[in-house]
Amino acid sequence: xxxxxxxxxxxxxFCIGIIGVLTRRxxxxxxxxxxLMLNATNLLLVAFSKMYHGPAFAADATSTAGIDxxxxxxxxxxxxxxxxxxxxxxxxxxxRNVHSVDINFLNRLKN
Amino acid sequence: xxxxxxxxxLGVVMMFSSVFVKNKSALKHIAAAGLLVLLIANIADTYGCxxxxxxxxxxxxxxxxxxxxxxxxxxxxxxxxVLSGRDIEKSGNYVAEYFALIFFVLCGxxxxxxxxxxxxxxxxxxxxxxxLYILTGxxxxxxxxxxxxxxxxxxxxxxxxxxxxxxxxxYGGTGSFQLxxxxxxxxxxxxxxxxxxxxxxxxxxxxxxxxxxxxxHFWTPDVYDGAPSVFTSxxxxxxxxxxxxxxxxxxxxxxxxxxxxxxxxxxxSILIISTLLIGNITAVFQQSVKRMLAYSSIAxxxxxxxxxxxxxxxxxxxxxLYAAAYSLATIGIFAILIKxxxxxxxxxxxLAKTQPLLAATNTIFLLxxxxxxxxxxxxxxxxxxxxxxxxxxxxxxxxxxxxxxAVSAYYYxxxxxxxxxxxxxxxxxxxxxxxxxxxxxxxxxIVIVGILPQTILNWFYF
Numbered sequence: 001x002x003x004x005x006x007x008x009x010x011x012x013x014f015c016i017g018i019i020g021v022l023t024r025r026x027x028x029x030x031x032x033x034x035x036l037m038l039n040a041t042n043l044l045l046v047a048f049s050k051m052y053h054g055p056a057f058a059a060d061a062t063s064t065a066g067i068d069x070x071x072x073x074x075x076x077x078x079x080x081x082x083x084x085x086x087x088x089x090x091x092x093x094x095x096r097n098v099h100s101v102d103i104n105f106l107n108r109l110k111n
Numbered sequence: 112x113x114x115x116x117x118x119x120x121l122g123v124v125m126m127f128s129s130v131f132v133k134n135k136s137a138l139k140h141i142a143a144a145g146l147l148v149l150l151i152a153n154i155a156d157t158y159g160c161x162x163x164x165x166x167x168x169x170x171x172x173x174x175x176x177x178x179x180x181x182x183x184x185x186x187x188x189x190x191x192x193v194l195s196g197r198d199i200e201k202s203g204n205y206v207a208e209y210f211a212l213i214f215f216v217l218c219g220x221x222x223x224x225x226x227x228x229x230x231x232x233x234x235x236x237x238x239x240x241x242x243l244y245i246l247t248g249x250x251x252x253x254x255x256x257x258x259x260x261x262x263x264x265x266x267x268x269x270x271x272x273x274x275x276x277x278x279x280x281x282y283g284g285t286g287s288f289q290l291x292x293x294x295x296x297x298x299x300x301x302x303x304x305x306x307x308x309x310x311x312x313x314x315x316x317x318x319x320x321x322x323x324x325x326x327x328h329f330w331t332p333d334v335y336d337g338a339p340s341v342f343t344s345x346x347x348x349x350x351x352x353x354x355x356x357x358x359x360x361x362x363x364x365x366x367x368x369x370x371x372x373x374x375x376x377x378x379x380s381i382l383i384i385s386t387l388l389i390g391n392i393t394a395v396f397q398q399s400v401k402r403m404l405a406y407s408s409i410a411x412x413x414x415x416x417x418x419x420x421x422x423x424x425x426x427x428x429x430x431x432l433y434a435a436a437y438s439l440a441t442i443g444i445f446a447i448l449i450k451x452x453x454x455x456x457x458x459x460x461x462l463a464k465t466q467p468l469l470a471a472t473n474t475i476f477l478l479x480x481x482x483x484x485x486x487x488x489x490x491x492x493x494x495x496x497x498x499x500x501x502x503x504x505x506x507x508x509x510x511x512x513x514x515x516x517a518v519s520a521y522y523y524x525x526x527x528x529x530x531x532x533x534x535x536x537x538x539x540x541x542x543x544x545x546x547x548x549x550x551x552x553x554x555x556x557i558v559i560v561g562i563l564p565q566t567i568l569n570w571f572y573f
Contacts, residue, residue: 007283014276021269030265037272041279048283069282072230076275079237083271086244087264093248094257103265106258 006047013040027091027101031084038080045069045076112163112173113152114181114221121145122214129207139196142210146189149217153181169289170228176427177224180356183431184220184349187438188213191345194446194549198341203249209342212242216350223357229278229288232357236274236321239353240267243346247338259337266330270320277313280306294364297375308373314361315378321354324416325385328409332393335405340454343401344445347408352434355415359430362419379420380508386413387515394522401454403522404444407480410519411437414495414512420505421498428568429494435567436487436560440476443553446546447473452538459526460535466542470530472550477523479557482516487560492516 013036020033052066091101098105128141152162157178192199192213200206219239226232244267248260278288284307285292293314296307316327323331335343362375390410397403415437418430447469451458463470479488496509530537560567 003283010279014272017272021265027261027265031268034265034268034272037269038275041272041275044276044279045282048279048286051283052286066286068230068288072233072278072282072288075230075234079234082241083237083268086241087268090244090248090257090260090264093251094261097252097254097257103261106254106261 003047003051006044010040010044010047013037013043025102025104027094027103030103031087031091035080035084038076042073042076045073049073112161112165112167112171113156114149114185115171115218115225116163117149117152118214118218118221121149122211122218125207125211125214129205132207135200135206136197138206138210139192139200142213143189143192143196145214146185146192150182150185150189153178153185153221157182167227170231171222171225172227172290173225176431177356177360179431180224180352180434181221183435183438184224184353185217187349187352187435187442188217188345190439190549190553191349191442191446194442194546194553195341195344195449197543197546198449202339202341203251205249209246209249212246213345215242216345220349220353223353224360226357226360227290229281229290229293232361233271233275233278235357236271236354239350240271240321243267243342243350246342246345247334249342250339253337253339255337256339257337259334262330263334263338266320266334270317270327273313273320274317277310277315277317280310280313282310284310290360293361297362298364312373318354318358318361319382322351322358322412322415323409324382324412325387325389325409326382328386328389328412331409332402332405335408336399336402340401340445340449343405344442344449347404347445348438348441351408351412352415352438355412355418355430355434359419359422359427363422376420376505379416380505383413383416383420383508384511386410386416387512391515391518395518397522399455400448400451400459400526403456403526404441404448407519407522408441410515411480413515414492417495417499417508417512420508421502423498423501425494425501426498429491429498432487432494432560432564432568433491436479436491436557439553439557440479440488443476443550443557444473444480446550450539450542450546452540456525456529457535459529459537460533462530462537462539465537466539468547469539469542469550472554473530474527475554475557477526479561481520481523483520485558485561487557487564489561490564 017033017037021030024030049066049069056063056065095101132138199209216239219235222231222235226235244260244264247263248256250256281293282288284304296303296311320327335347387410390406390413394403394406394410397406415433418426448454479486482488482492496512499509
């Protein structure tokens with residue numbers, strides 16, 4: 001498949017993520033949308049990696065060109081997991097105090 | 112290299128010390144000793160004595176600029192721990208863990224000052240941010256702290272997502288994650304693909320989020336206001352300056368004015384103008400000193416952005432000086448703020464009568480932030496503006512900045528006015544003689560740098 005399809009798909013996923021972050025009010029859903037943004041990036045990186053690796057591999061089977069894109073994806077997944085563990089802990093902390101995960105709830109309580 | 116490895120190791124040591132050390136106040140001394148070791152190791156590294164010889168394949172690149180900044184960052188953290196360590200002890204039951212998290216933040220900082228690859232930028236930013244999300248929410252029962260943590264976390268990971276998209280697009284355009292690639296895209300005339308430009312814009316937005324430059328600053332006041340004051344002090348100074356160093360490392364290339372694919376100077380000047388405008392104007396209307404300091408940190412970010420605008424050697428020297436002056440003054444102001452019972456402007460009424468020494472040192476810090484001559488802040492601002500004049504264009508930006516520096520004097524002087532000219536009984540916690548001595552030393556550093564800036568600038572030849 002041409003690379004444009006992957007770019008279009010990743011851009012769509014990324015935009016869905018951004019719109020979700022900006023419009024939704026439930027902390028968990030915002031969080032899911034952020035994960036969607038990260039996964040759009042992962043998809044794009046893998047696609048680009050394949051794009052660079054394909055021709056190099058055809059010319060020389062031992063080539064490692066374009067392999068760093070896929071390596072980056074592993075780092076993103078690991079760091080995202082670390083971020084999730086902290087983020088869910090923060091959301092649980094909020095839920096224990098106000099029994100809600102609505103991010104506007106705290107604003108209202110403050111005033 | 113010394114600082115990166117040692118700070119990670121010291122973080123783990125701090126974590127384990129919570130098991131073996133039962134005396135809470137000993138932890139502060141362990142942390143301070145660890146920071147001192149880190150500082151010495153980093154200075155040794157600066158002058159060519161590296162403990163670890165590892166082939167890094169250009170993933171990290173150590174230059175004098177980054178190492179000098181490490182020294183400033185670690186030194187500022189050391190002063191912060193010495194001045195406010197007792198208040199970190201009071202902020203919760205997990206004191207050792209807080210210190211451990213501070214060491215991990217420093218590990219992220221040292222990565223950010225020496226990255227040579229976008230992967231390292233990403234990892235550095237995350238190691239810097241994730242401990243801060245925890246520190247922000249460390250006051251678990253306090254709703255304001257909760258709100259701050261959740262806002263900081265969501266906004267922080269949102270900007271990370273944007274940054275990753277930028278990195279992916281640049282990779283798509285160029286096939287590499289190396290730093291030179293970003294710089295060459297930034298400086299190139301023509302023939303740059305849409306992917307690369309879009310990627311660079313995404314990176315710019317993400318970094319503007321991290322340094323809280325104006326259209327992307329909206330999380331800053333709530334987070335700085337809601338977080339426990341001890342940790343706000345750390346976030347607003349060392350961490351912010353580290354993000355700036357990463358920013359300038361990323362975009363450090365000679366941009367040829369007119370024919371660049373995007374008018375970057377214009378973009379940066381828009382960022383600077385809106386940051387100065389919003390930061391200074393909203394700070395004027397604040398009723399709480401803590402919230403005023405949050406806005407003032409946005410305004411100070413506007414001045415630090417000048418380094419990114421001019422991108423010459425003077426700007427880099429100026430950024431180091433600015434980071435040092437701003438961090439020292441803000442850490443000092445926050446150290447006093449933590450001791451106050453009431454952090455509104457009224458709470459400072461009559462502080463000069465009850466605590467004359469604290470009022471005097473606080474005045475020096477505030478004058479330094481406002482950029483009054485004979486303080487370090489004046490020379491920091493001077494260097495920033497002179498670097499812009501050196502580039503030869505956009506001189507009106509300098510006039511604009513000077514006007515807003517005058518506006519900023521208004522809200523800093525409000526605190527001084529409350530301390531000296533208003534009647535009231537300012538309530539403070541008990542002040543130890545050691546704390547007073549610390550404040551005097553920090554104030555003395557600021558004044559000495561203000562009178563003899565050459566003393567510190569002579570180190571900055573890189």
